[in-house]
Amino acid sequence: MSPTYGFQFDNSYARLPEALFSLSAPQPVAKPDMVLFNHALADELGLDADALAQQPDWFSGNTEIPGSTPLAQAYAGHQFGNLTMLGDGRAILLGEHLTEDGRRRDIQLKGGGRTPFSRGGDGRAALGPMLREYVISEAMHGLGIPTSRSLAVVANGEPVYRDQPLPGAILTRVAASHLRVGTFQYAAAQQDPALMDTLIDYTLHRHYPDQQGNDNPALALLDAVIAEQIALVTHWMRVGFIHGVLNTDNVTLSGETIDYGPCAFMDRYDQDTVFSSIDRQGRYAFGNQPAITQWNLTRFAETLLSRMDDDVDRAIEMATERLKGWSSTYDASWLAMMRNKLGLTGEQAEDESLITDLLSLMQLHKADYTNTFRLLIGGQQPQGQAYNNDAFASWHARWLARLEHEGNVDDSWARMRQNNPAIIPRNHQVEKALQAAEEDGDLSVVNRLLAALSDPYADRDAEDPYVQPPKEDEVVCATFCGT
Template sequence: MKDNTATKHSEANTQSVNPNVGWHFDHSYERLPDYFYARLTPVPVQAPQVVVLNHALAASLGLNLRVLSEQETAALFSGNVLPDPAHPIAQAYAGHQFGHFTMLGDGRAILLGEHLTPTGKRFDIQFKGSGQTPFSRRGDGRAALAPMLREYIVSEAMHALNIPTTRSLAVVKTGEWVMREKPLPGAILTRVAASHIRVGTFQYAAGQGNDTAIKILADYVIQRHYSDLKDAENPYLSLLNHVIERQASLVAQWMLVGFIHGVMNTDNMSISGETIDYGPCAFIDSYDPTTVFSSIDQHGRYRYSNQPLMAQWNLARFAETLLPLLDSSQDKAVALAEEAIHAFPQHYQNQWISGMRRKLGLLNEEAGDAELIATLLNWMTQQKTDYTNLFRALSADGPAEEIAPHNAEFLTWHAKWKSRLLRQPGSMDNVHHIMQQSNPAIIPRNHRVEEALSAASDHGDLSPMKRLLAAVADPFADLPEFNDLRTPPAPSERIYQTFCGT
């Protein structure tokens, strides 16, 4: 899909950005055939104002935002002024949304290009909420402040938890209102990603009606993300296997910290293996595998316990797009794809149980570990135990009676767990160190996130958000000044629904 609107809003984007910021753009994605994107520039906004800047991320990218005034920074991250080497485009992709296939694309996002760091790493720089594109359908192309701050908070928390994720460089208010259920302050988020290539991008390529488009995209992805596969006997099968392994690892890491993505559509699954597109995401409080937060997931398709199954389903859609490349024989290609997809559960289980062993301080493997883990999780489900705090309490090695007073079932499990620990080599100090580095003390709890978003959006008060960001930046530390952020919500504080913000 092509749009000849490259100069559509150029009158508002003609000023130059201070060269001392350190931008170094390349545009390898733009060198793909033009049906993969549409050229255009961000729609100017009236009165941009900086809400939050990620100076630590900027420094890791080799950028110095401190050379800019606040006005210059607001103009830059609103899209009113663009870096000289930026070539803004909206990317095309398709996707299964809650199981239904749709042709999509960046309806409110614009990719400025790929910034190369001083060490040669390549990162997409993308605006989210930057106005209508040829892919907007009936959308306004804008974003409200609260959902953009949610992505900023949660993506930074995920990064601190050592989970692969896109990150947020800045959020600016636009000085304009967006209409949702009510008028809301508008905002633009700047997202940093290894790339924005999705399973849905491959579905879009397959929809072009020729195998050449799929091969071009697959070759590009191998070159950009999996360059060691170029000389493989079957590089496209190797690509499929590697993406499967990365996604198995990623979803296992989500499950281990109690994270629920909320909209695991195929257009929200990154080929690079990063968590992407934070919408109605949330972390569980009391442990319940059936937990759903997303207001649009009315049938629980993407509930907490279903995330591994949905990842496998999405990857099967990815495999389908690669069939023409896997083998010239359709039957052989299908057999290879099925074998790869059927390996996902074992990849996931290996990653998950390895992570659960670390959470429980089990440094070797025993046949009874799976049963030990299952018994604990079943008890937690029955008792509605706080997931994060229970594992953190085990890490502290406190008496079982203090963790679950007068609970015979837990005391029996705790005694078995202690006996299991004593059967393995190594010191207990090392055990508890590993547990404390595997079980966060602080997560961005839903009620605290909502408090911060409400304060910022409704009252212009950024202090709760800044405090929450400071807390989740060091999630494995026991910091007394943030003890209140570790407390589970009272019944009146519980958040039962989260929203996409589109």
């Protein structure tokens, strides 16, 4: 009998109606070689980390993992507003691993080869984008933001052809599930009420078991997903994260961040910041993310209308009420988050203007988003071109006066340290690490970056390179999805 190295599969998604997936085994590769292995995550999953780190075949498709049921999931997606039937074109879900405490985690190979949904693509992935997803997803985990995780990156010993030949690789992604808004869009397109009911019940059972037995399961699911997405987007705005391709197929029903293609973190504060090379109109700019998420959830609500009520007008009224409440609920979540960033625990009427005035000054003077909030900790006025002006000095005095009402400034500084990271995966540092790995085979730069990002809230020296914003010749202006 083959060893399992701790994997315990129970593949509930494979027991759903076949309309939602296609069985699809990963395609073997020429020469798998372990590039990165996440020992900490393997330990959390109850896996034999030391043994699996020596088993690149298990994460390349060359060896079938005992108990796995490889499949490609079917889903649709509004891509930049246009609905398309999609599905896993280069990702293969091996199955669901059960941890010792009963948590269910998807184990997926990204870049595992062609599937029935590949639409003419090669089903493969390049090393650079897979390393990028590993770095950014682990950084998000360190920041305390719900996210898929990365267990391994394996070089496949074969080139993939994009604009030029690139070294190929496979990422092993771990997620609470890969259920998306696009999953429901695909199911709704089948016009099968029984299929929709099954999918609703499955999603509630998997992610919101406390809502099972609700008199209106579809409405209960919409409420739960809205709440999770508000919490998630608030986290993104807290740390300056820009997803880049916030299509409906990239909105998880679990409330996790997923699919780290042209994502990036903002250096200088600007609501209109865009990095994705394909987002030419700024649809998914930093400041647009809350509204776009509301738009995506409106598409989700549309798929549920027929299951909310037999009377379509009543169903629309129910969904509309929830979606209208998005703005006020998100605004309250955002305001609470920003109070935390500024060390405020109480609520005063002038807090919102205090916050927005600071952001306006930051945008006007091109202040670094991450560093500004860290520099404020302790109450000293920050030094530098962005802060040496009368407007900022006036704002700083208002803020200190507001803090006097908090009673204990030490509590304020502690709150700020908990909510404002000292470091983020800055784009220029990520690009340096990927370049060293791709061009020179040097993983030491990636590993140093990962080590720093594992503890992002710890105080760091002002001269630490991971704290420093990019110099003018280091600024990254565009990122790419890697497909």
